[in-house]
Amino acid sequence: MYKKHLGFTLAEVLITLGIIGVVAALTLPILIHNYKRIVIENKLKVITSTFLQAFNIAEAEYGDITNWEKTSSSLEFWSKYVLPYMTGVTIGVKGPLSDYGYKTPILYADGSVAIALDLERTRAYLKNGAQMNFNYSYITNDSGEKNILVFYTYIDINGSKGPNRLGVDNFVLVKPNANKRPVMLWGADMVKYNKYNPNTYDIDYDNKYTEEELYERCASHGDTCGAIIQRNGWKIPKDYPIKF
Numbered sequence: 001m002y003k004k005h006l007g008f009t010l011a012e013v014l015i016t017l018g019i020i021g022v023v024a025a026l027t028l029p030i031l032i033h034n035y036k037r038i039v040i041e042n043k044l045k046v047i048t049s050t051f052l053q054a055f056n057i058a059e060a061e062y063g064d065i066t067n068w069e070k071t072s073s074s075l076e077f078w079s080k081y082v083l084p085y086m087t088g089v090t091i092g093v094k095g096p097l098s099d100y101g102y103k104t105p106i107l108y109a110d111g112s113v114a115i116a117l118d119l120e121r122t123r124a125y126l127k128n129g130a131q132m133n134f135n136y137s138y139i140t141n142d143s144g145e146k147n148i149l150v151f152y153t154y155i156d157i158n159g160s161k162g163p164n165r166l167g168v169d170n171f172v173l174v175k176p177n178a179n180k181r182p183v184m185l186w187g188a189d190m191v192k193y194n195k196y197n198p199n200t201y202d203i204d205y206d207n208k209y210t211e212e213e214l215y216e217r218c219a220s221h222g223d224t225c226g227a228i229i230q231r232n233g234w235k236i237p238k239d240y241p242i243k244f
Contacts, residue, residue: 036244037236043157044171044185044226045234047130052183054085055175065177070148074134075122077151088127096120100131101160109167109222109242115154131156136177137193149203150193151175152186166222167242173226176203185226187214215241 055065058081062068068081075091083089092100096118106115115121121133132155138148152174156164163169172186174193186193190208197204209217209224218225219241229236 033244040157040169041229041234041236043128043130044155044229046128047126047155047157048173048183048185048230050086051082051173051175054082055183057085058082065175074136074151077136078134078153083124086126090125092123092125094120094122097160102164103160104162104164106154106156106170107163107165108220109165109218109225110220114166114170114222125159129157129159131159132173147202148177149196150177152193167218167225168244170222171226172223178203178205185230187217187224187227188230190214190227215239218242 058068059065062081068077070077079091083091097105097115098117100123102117105113105117108114115133123131123133125131132153135153136148136151140147152172154170155173156170158169161169166172173183174186175181175183176191176193181189187209191203191205192207192209193203195204195207196202214224214227217223218228222242225240225242228240
């Protein structure tokens with residue numbers, strides 16, 4: 001008497017594997033896409049919070065930022081007032097992006113070059129793998145005095161890995177040189193920090209983006225993309241102008 005063995009035929013196994021393959025092919029890109037979004041959201045929130053705390057501690061020690069000594073270079077300023085209050089930051093040596101592991105330049109959202117591969121800058125490594133540079137924006141008044149408008153940095157949240165594009169893995173963090181103005185991603189308070197009042201030689205804080213302008217500049221330039229995420233509760237909205 002023969003025993004009956006229950007099992008699957010080869011055809012049944014192949015069909016099952018085929019179905020699993022189709023489902024995986026359909027869902028895996030979505031999972032990867034969602035994972036990338038979550039990484040961007042979390043890193044932006046943590047980095048912004050880290051800089052905010054550093055500036056707050058510095059202001060508690062040195063007083064309001066408007067009274068801080070304006071050093072001869074942006075690197076000196078950041079090194080004196082901000083970086084000492086951040087853990088795990090390593091300052092590199094001045095050199096081109098290629099010295100920091102980059103294979104391509106950093107691009108604006110429209111694909112034009114924002115930071116050329118051979119442009120020599122001093123960058124810093126953050127403990128979470130991000131990289132940053134040091135900048136400030138200023139104008140010179142009629143007396144020849146330099147009036148600093150904002151201190152800002154380009155944050156590359158995944159270092160040199162790419163795609164090295166504003167709005168995707170590069171974002172602009174800004175600290176206005178003004179009392180009671182917090183650290184934020186560029187445009188989060190809707191202020192056009194690239195515009196100034198020619199009469200006061202200061203940022204025109206009444207000159208603000210509309211929501212439509214904020215999205216348009218994100219799509220074309222990329223520096224306001226982080227603001228869209230911050231203003232949406234640190235979540236990339238469904239209508240985010242740049243596709244990953």
